[in-house]
Amino acid sequence: MTCDELAEGLTDFLEGQLSRSETDAALAHLAGCPNCETVLAQTQAVIDAGRLHGRVRLNTEHRAGLLASILDGDSP
Amino acid sequence: MPSVTQRRTDDSGTDDHAADLVALFEAHVDGVYTVAYRIVWNRADADDVAQATFLKAFLNLERLRDRDRARAWLYRIAYREAISVIRRRRDTPVDPADLPEPVDIWTPEAAVEARQLAMALDEAVGQLPVSLRAAFVLRDIEGLPMADVAATLDIGGSAAKMRVHRARAQLRTILQEVFDDLRRAG
Numbered sequence: 001m002t003c004d005e006l007a008e009g010l011t012d013f014l015e016g017q018l019s020r021s022e023t024d025a026a027l028a029h030l031a032g033c034p035n036c037e038t039v040l041a042q043t044q045a046v047i048d049a050g051r052l053h054g055r056v057r058l059n060t061e062h063r064a065g066l067l068a069s070i071l072d073g074d075s076p
Numbered sequence: 077m078p079s080v081t082q083r084r085t086d087d088s089g090t091d092d093h094a095a096d097l098v099a100l101f102e103a104h105v106d107g108v109y110t111v112a113y114r115i116v117w118n119r120a121d122a123d124d125v126a127q128a129t130f131l132k133a134f135l136n137l138e139r140l141r142d143r144d145r146a147r148a149w150l151y152r153i154a155y156r157e158a159i160s161v162i163r164r165r166r167d168t169p170v171d172p173a174d175l176p177e178p179v180d181i182w183t184p185e186a187a188v189e190a191r192q193l194a195m196a197l198d199e200a201v202g203q204l205p206v207s208l209r210a211a212f213v214l215r216d217i218e219g220l221p222m223a224d225v226a227a228t229l230d231i232g233g234s235a236a237k238m239r240v241h242r243a244r245a246q247l248r249t250i251l252q253e254v255f256d257d258l259r260r261a262g
Contacts, residue, residue: 010241011237015222015237042248042251043248051217051219054110054197054216055218056113056114057106063105066105066123069127070130073131
């Protein structure tokens with residue numbers, strides 16, 4: 001597998017959608033390619049950042065105000 | 077104007093729909109608000125999108141046959157509402173001072189590094205084109221299966237995967253400096 005092929009298949013790799021042989025080829029490439037290893041690590045960091053920090057959590061006051069507006073049927 | 081619960085009661089003759097709405101709201105409000113805010117990128121519009129989403133959902137609750145699908149169903153409504161807001165915004169100039177308005181999601185004890193990364197992510201997601209922003213929010217923030225991302229965006233599975241791929245790649249580039257800082261600090 002080449003760097004370009006790995007870059008193209010990176011999402012499938014991360015989503016576990018590559019075949020067993022494709023996964024083995026990707027892992028073999030990563031073991032010998034520091035650049036692709038960095039790209040993979042940083043892409044995973046982006047995903048982790050999204051999952052850990054991306055969600056907006058409303059405070060109690062905001063939640064209550066929003067619910068009250070909905071129950072009152074206020075049209076935005 | 078009758079309240080949404082009154083309208084539902086008039087339609088159905090029952091009065092248990094307020095409890096349905098509250099339960100739906102409590103279970104999904106943070107996710108719906110996240111989809112709204114991350115796409116429209118300001119709090120006032122996100123409030124409107126979230127409000128319109130739950131109003132529409134409640135008035136059409138009978139269309140939701142499988143309650144396990146409520147999250148994907150609500151996100152689809154929220155996405156469409158958010159896109160409508162963005163289209164309207166194109167016709168109505170917005171004061172730049174109003175954008176973006178950050179949502180206070182921080183706890184005082186949040187680790188400095190986590191806070192730095194999260195703030196950088198806020199900025200970075202806002203720099204993506206809307207189509208990629210939506211794909212990233214649905215897949216990587218909200219964790220929808222790729223098939224549901226495709227259904228929400230009303231595109232095919234390959235196109236959805238490509239948008240997620242491009243979003244991640246662009247975010248990696250935008251966040252490069254932050255990653256480097258964290259690595260040096262680390």
